[in-house]
Amino acid sequence: MRGYAGGRGMDTNLLRNFLALFARLLSGASVRWIDSQPDTCQRVYFANHTSHLDALVIWSSLPQEVRMLTRPVAAKDYWTAGRIRRYLAYQVFNAILIDRTEIKVHQSPVEMMIREIAHESSLIVFPEGGRGDGREIGEFKSGLYYLCKKRPDLELIPVHIDNMNRILPRGEVLPVPLLTCITFGPPLWLEAREAKLDFLARAREAVKRLKEL
Amino acid sequence: MTDWRTLSLVGGVLLLLGAATGLIQFLKRRLDVSVDPAIVETFRLRVRAWWILFSVLVVAFFVPTWVTVLLFMIISFWVLREFITLTPTRPSDHRTLFFVFFVFTPLQYALVGVKYYGLYSVVIPVYAFLIIPAAVALAGDTKRFLERTAKIQVGLLICVYCLSYTPALLTLRPTPSQNAATEHEGDIAAEAAGKDLSPPEDNLLDAGGRKRLLFFFVLIVQLSDAMQYLWAQIPRRHVIVPSINPSRTWEGLLGGTATVTLLGAVLWWATPFRGADWWMAGVMSGIISLMCFAGGLTMSAIKRDRGVKDYGTLVTGHGGLLDRIDSICFAAPVFFHCTRWWLVLNGYIQPIP
Structure with missing residues (x-):
């Protein structure tokens, strides 16, 4: 079974499907693909970030065969605190964990992502870097640009998550089961010789536009 | 559901629905008739919703009361989340909402399930009514305070309290001391013993x-x-x-x-x-x-x-x-x-x- 760097057993698979179903029930997500289709080609899903559950709901709203190839990029400090989180991150979501505290030149997150996805996996990233309050989408960090510069063949899919900040706002532990809406937009690519700031603004605009649709 | 009353009522409804489905099939075959296809489509969706609704109610005749109560709790839960999703709340309402979803909703249906009429008829209009604003106040956010509080109260009242009276109909029992035998086959015996409170067919x-x-x-x-x-x-x-x-x-x-x-x-x-x-x-x-x-x-x-x-x-x-x-x-x-x-x-x- 290709694309499984993490746990392989039946149990893990079952747990994956169960968690995906659970997340969809909890978030009551209606999923929309606008000018876009689910595909197993290598992609980078980039989304606005308002809650710890964001990566989980995007991951769970993908069709199963796409989901198996898709790895969330997450903060190491949050996802390695405690055994359950660590198990979920490494074995279930097969996440790529980024150490926010020490980013070295040779161990840069972008290098790591490129190495980890090789030529089969897709990524879920949150280019804002941290969680916002859900009203405004923050400025995008430059990681997305460098990732595309190294791998211009990756399809970038903008994703907008609506209402998730109300389900689990910053600083809260217990989620409230409101309804979310996940919108996948049309793919975009880094254009030849496109300036960093222009590209980041264009990507941010693509996510913002999905909110209005 | 072996008595003639239930059979006639349920059978009549199912026959009507069957006739409606037949009519729709007929109208769809004959597109030349001067009926707006949009109206036929609306009618078709309506009839389909009725089939689902009445099938569930027919099943309710065969399952214990608590299953029906549980089903209505799930419906309440779902409509409450639809209601609150559309209602703008502030992040500081989060904990109150958690209580509304995970404490008051199950509590109301649990009380209906155990037939505690004296409490389920007041737990939301009195206790939740008072606790919700207090909980919102505890969060310390006074912006549009009364408006936010009222929205949560109304959502809970309509989606949970009011709806819970539907399965509560299943708990309307005659008081045992009045009519001890109503539950059992021994009805006629009780009547023979001179319970003149009971009309002739007292089921x-x-x-x-x-x-x-x-x-x-x-x-x-x-x-x-x-x-x-x-x-x-x-x-x-x-x-x-x-x-x-x-x-x-x-x-x-x-x-x-x-x-x-x-x-x-x-x-x-x-x-x-x-x-x-x-x-x-x-x-x-x-x-x-x-x-x-x-x-x-x-x-x-x-x-x-x-x-x-x-x-x-x-x-x-x-x-x-x-x-x-x-x-x-x-x-x-x-x-x-x-x-x-x-x-x-x-x-x-x-x-x-």
């Missing part, structure tokens, strides 16, 4: 009778919606509130209510309103019809205010679950209390001292 509220009461209630609600819609189609239209819903007319309200009152009275044999009080079935149906109108209008007003057409997206393009059951929510508590009041007046239930 008014045995398990089957209670389930029939629930079935009758939902049937009358659906008939009210349908009849008000049909009567609103006649050409001379006097719209009641144009700014909220241009399809609700005086003709629809009065014609629909009159029709449903007649239909309800004709179905008296399926209800507990038997003997000399058979016309009460009609009166109750009329009340249900008026409450359905009030429910539809109120929920429309909330939707207009929020600038949406439907609640939620259970099935894309088909509106939310709350749009389907808003009339049930408004009619259930009133029907429950009127029925209970009649039962108390006639000595079937002892009033709480």
